[in-house]
Amino acid sequence: MLGPRFRDRVRDHLPTLLLLAGSYAFRLPALLNARSTNSDAAVVGLQAMHILRGEAAPFLWGSGYQTATDSFVAAAFFALFGASPLVLMLSALTLHVLGTWFVFATLRRRFTSWTALLLTLPLVVSPSSVHSYALYPPRQASLTLALAAFWAIDSASEGSERARWTWLASGGALALLAVGADPYPLVLLPAIGVFGLTTIARDSRIERFGTIAKRFQAFALGAGLGLLPFIQLHRLAGAKKGPMGLTTNMVSHHVRLLVDECLPWALSYKVYYAHHVMDYLPWDAPLAFRLVGIVGAVLLGAIVCFGLVSPFVRAIPWNIRRLGFAGALAFPTAIGGFLVSVMVMDHFSMRYLAVLTLMAPFAAAPAARFLGTRRFALVFAPHLVASAVAGWVGYGPFVRGALPVIEAPELRDDYQAFDLLRARGITYAEADYWTAYRLTLLADEKLVVVPTNAVEDRYPPYRRAFESAPVFAYVHDPGRSRENLEGAEKMLAQTNAQVEKLHAGALTIFVVTR
Numbered sequence: 001m002l003g004p005r006f007r008d009r010v011r012d013h014l015p016t017l018l019l020l021a022g023s024y025a026f027r028l029p030a031l032l033n034a035r036s037t038n039s040d041a042a043v044v045g046l047q048a049m050h051i052l053r054g055e056a057a058p059f060l061w062g063s064g065y066q067t068a069t070d071s072f073v074a075a076a077f078f079a080l081f082g083a084s085p086l087v088l089m090l091s092a093l094t095l096h097v098l099g100t101w102f103v104f105a106t107l108r109r110r111f112t113s114w115t116a117l118l119l120t121l122p123l124v125v126s127p128s129s130v131h132s133y134a135l136y137p138p139r140q141a142s143l144t145l146a147l148a149a150f151w152a153i154d155s156a157s158e159g160s161e162r163a164r165w166t167w168l169a170s171g172g173a174l175a176l177l178a179v180g181a182d183p184y185p186l187v188l189l190p191a192i193g194v195f196g197l198t199t200i201a202r203d204s205r206i207e208r209f210g211t212i213a214k215r216f217q218a219f220a221l222g223a224g225l226g227l228l229p230f231i232q233l234h235r236l237a238g239a240k241k242g243p244m245g246l247t248t249n250m251v252s253h254h255v256r257l258l259v260d261e262c263l264p265w266a267l268s269y270k271v272y273y274a275h276h277v278m279d280y281l282p283w284d285a286p287l288a289f290r291l292v293g294i295v296g297a298v299l300l301g302a303i304v305c306f307g308l309v310s311p312f313v314r315a316i317p318w319n320i321r322r323l324g325f326a327g328a329l330a331f332p333t334a335i336g337g338f339l340v341s342v343m344v345m346d347h348f349s350m351r352y353l354a355v356l357t358l359m360a361p362f363a364a365a366p367a368a369r370f371l372g373t374r375r376f377a378l379v380f381a382p383h384l385v386a387s388a389v390a391g392w393v394g395y396g397p398f399v400r401g402a403l404p405v406i407e408a409p410e411l412r413d414d415y416q417a418f419d420l421l422r423a424r425g426i427t428y429a430e431a432d433y434w435t436a437y438r439l440t441l442l443a444d445e446k447l448v449v450v451p452t453n454a455v456e457d458r459y460p461p462y463r464r465a466f467e468s469a470p471v472f473a474y475v476h477d478p479g480r481s482r483e484n485l486e487g488a489e490k491m492l493a494q495t496n497a498q499v500e501k502l503h504a505g506a507l508t509i510f511v512v513t514r
Helices: 004-025 028-032 039-051 069-081 085-108 113-124 128-134 140-155 161-181 184-200 209-233 251-266 287-312 318-340 347-363 365-371 373-393 410-423 433-442 460-468 485-493
Strands: 272-274 280-282 428-431 448-451 471-476 498-504 507-513
Touching: 004 028, 004 085, 004 113, 028 085, 039 069, 039 085, 039 433, 069 085, 069 140, 085 113, 085 128, 085 140, 085 347, 085 433, 113 347, 113 365, 113 373, 128 140, 128 251, 128 347, 128 373, 140 161, 140 184, 140 318, 140 347, 161 184, 161 209, 184 209, 184 318, 184 347, 251 318, 251 347, 287 318, 287 347, 287 365, 287 373, 318 347, 318 365, 347 365, 365 373, 410 433, 410 498, 410 507, 428 433, 428 460, 433 448, 448 460, 471 485, 485 498, 485 507
Parallel strands: 428 448, 428 471
Antiparallel strands: 272 280, 471 507, 498 507
């Protein structure tokens, strides 16, 4: 028999346990199919393998502005559990779950554990915009650091004055370290800054100016220390500014893309799913779901608007109002940034709106307090249902109805190709970028595949070894390759090399003897 003390402890921690278990369980389809990872994530895994061999580098392979933070995290996971696509995905997902916990822990200071869990659910049953980082590095480390900054700053709202200085300094440092790891959290800096300033001056009517000044100094000092690694890194050879520019030349294009595709996808009232691994199509959803999605998005919009005006609603405690305002501020900031960003191109740019989901729990905090948990749950439910369905359907070939697929059929083709090439003693190949590095990771570098377009190289030693190989293979993956098979075949035929055409399931392989 379990004692009452143990039962009480379990009951107290049950929301936390559900949060953690649900975060992993909702990603089960991707975890079961982790070997179908993409090449961007595979680069992180390959770099992590080289880090464990003593080949450390400050930047992500092929980048002069994204640091190797995610690669070092993956290396730690590889050291503990072995190098594999599954462990790589778990490294990113665990960072996401940690970030989710920071959001939950911040809200738990203001609400009961169950209400905090309800508010945090958008990060648990999340849409594809969050999957793109939570499951596939390299950006999740920076987002986790940014969410940790909110938690640290909120910790400065209580305790001794010295403890508040420490937490404010920690929050400022974490915010700038997040931007140093990857530029993406820049979109969250205004919200973090506002949250920090409203925490520093909790109530200007009773706080002394000297007290506020010392808190601000601690916050600014922490931010300065967090900025130092960024400055130092970008003084190194090979550092680049990165694609952080803004432009007003594409606003009309971005507005259409935002309204027609990206915002609906990010807020789950339009769903895209992977028809093939890289071929996303809009889901012809049942009318009932479309209505739920639209209602959910409208209600979420109302909740965010309430968060923006909540500083004037004195019936709500100030600690909740400042949190809600900071979270809601991220919505216009992210949308405005989307409209003038040079990185926005197609419907996949919905990933730049992931912060709308990440900040939804904070933005909704004032509404939850004003309405009470039960009424708020009714208002929040349509968005949660739409997000859960959209996130699940978005897995595409990794799910069949309500059940996850154990293993995508494409992996049989990959391993057949490995066996075929190994039998011929071939260890180097080339393929489209989106095929190249994922095959290299899947083969544990026993087969090294470089991008057909040398400009997309992420690791020059691979290219040098490939160019010195007397025999190589060209791999065409119809699910990932952007290249035309017929064009590639004609190009190879014109090289005067000996070419042998083979097939491994859906893959077409040309064995080329130079």
